[in-house]
Amino acid sequence: MAENREPLLQVKNLEVTFGTRRHPFHAVNGVSFDIYEGETFGLVGESGSGKTTIGRSIIRINPVSGGEIRYKNQKISGKISKELDRRLTREIQMIFQDPMASLNERAKVDYIVSEGLYNLGGHLSEAERRDKVDTALTDVGLLPEFASRFPHEFSGGQRQRIGIARALIMQPQFIIADEPISALDVSIRAQVLNLLSDLQKKRGLTYLFIAHDLSVVRFISDRIAVIRKGVLVELAETETLFAHPLHPYTRALLSAIPLPDPQAEKNKKLLVYDPGMHDYSVKKPEWCEMEPGHFVLANEPEIAEYKKALE
Numbered sequence: 001m002a003e004n005r006e007p008l009l010q011v012k013n014l015e016v017t018f019g020t021r022r023h024p025f026h027a028v029n030g031v032s033f034d035i036y037e038g039e040t041f042g043l044v045g046e047s048g049s050g051k052t053t054i055g056r057s058i059i060r061i062n063p064v065s066g067g068e069i070r071y072k073n074q075k076i077s078g079k080i081s082k083e084l085d086r087r088l089t090r091e092i093q094m095i096f097q098d099p100m101a102s103l104n105e106r107a108k109v110d111y112i113v114s115e116g117l118y119n120l121g122g123h124l125s126e127a128e129r130r131d132k133v134d135t136a137l138t139d140v141g142l143l144p145e146f147a148s149r150f151p152h153e154f155s156g157g158q159r160q161r162i163g164i165a166r167a168l169i170m171q172p173q174f175i176i177a178d179e180p181i182s183a184l185d186v187s188i189r190a191q192v193l194n195l196l197s198d199l200q201k202k203r204g205l206t207y208l209f210i211a212h213d214l215s216v217v218r219f220i221s222d223r224i225a226v227i228r229k230g231v232l233v234e235l236a237e238t239e240t241l242f243a244h245p246l247h248p249y250t251r252a253l254l255s256a257i258p259l260p261d262p263q264a265e266k267n268k269k270l271l272v273y274d275p276g277m278h279d280y281s282v283k284k285p286e287w288c289e290m291e292p293g294h295f296v297l298a299n300e301p302e303i304a305e306y307k308k309a310l311e
């Protein structure tokens with residue numbers, strides 16, 4: 001069970017604030033979760049809820065305003081050494097939503113896929129580099145000869161495969177897939193999901209899978225966190241979340257019922273259910289030892305109601 005393992009990635013009380021000091025905008029507000037090696041952790045919420053911001057904070061594009069992010073038990077938010085930075089550049093990769101926008105139109109696939117290797121420095125002969133590109137393209141189901149073509153010569157699904165090859169060539173351990181299929185034709189979405197799933201099995205990858213649609217993450221995730229307006233409102237194993245969605249927002253995402261008022265999230269506590277012990281506890285919302293279990297943000301009357309639902 002995951003409880004006995006060290007988390008690969010820990011997000012603790014993460015806060016990301018944009019805007020000015022006088023007019024701050026809290027895009028991420030005290031979010032905590034752990035991701036274990038080999039799992040797929042789904043992060044779900046409607047547009048603007050802060051999902052991409054969390055992903056970008058993990059790859060250190062967005063500055064973190066509060067809390068911390070740890071990878072392999074080492075702090076990676078804030079100032080880090082050059083050596084750690086190089087290691088993270090290799091080990092943590094991101095796959096982006098829009099394969100039309102995320103590939104450089106003027107570069108050949110060969111360059112696009114191996115660009116990260118140039119950035120890492122170190123010596124690699126031309127033959128070695130070509131060999132790595134061929135392997136990465138083959139691994140995502142593309143032909144090695146595609147290396148000499150330009151992105152516009154490919155379909156959306158093929159372009160997303162190029163994006164995946166670009167991440168894979170770095171031999172990452174942790175991949176953030178930010179809405180990797182939402183810009184694709186419905187007919188090819190399953191193929192790309194299956195590819196990600198197969199790659200995970202073959203390479204022992206760990207995924208943070210971001211989506212606005214619960215049905216997409218259901219297929220691929222072991223656990224799912226639901227985020228609303230920068231606040232994590234529920235976290236549970238996938239089957240549990242679908243069988244017993246507790247938070248009104250989770251239920252709203254699962255059906256077409258009206259969304260609850262986000263102001264109502266204030267002053268709530270975290271009800272934590274441990275399925276192993278079949279036991280409950282109530283913690284402060286910023287509590288961050290997010291081991292597997294079922295978490296839901298709740299006020300006192302809801303706590304009683306949710307406890308009943310869990311029984």
Ligand SMILES: Nc1ncnc2c1ncn2[C@@H]1O[C@H](COP(=O)(O)OP(=O)(O)OP(=O)(O)O)[C@@H](O)[C@H]1O
Pocket residue numbers: 018019025027045046047048049050051052053054212
């Ligand atoms: N660099 C930035 N400067 C100012 N505001 C930002 C910045 N990046 C994101 N935001 C704001 O933070 C909020 C969260 O954005 P984010 O992109 O993380 O949401 P999301 O859940 O990923 O939504 P989407 O699926 O639409 O990308 C949004 O209101 C967005 O406008």
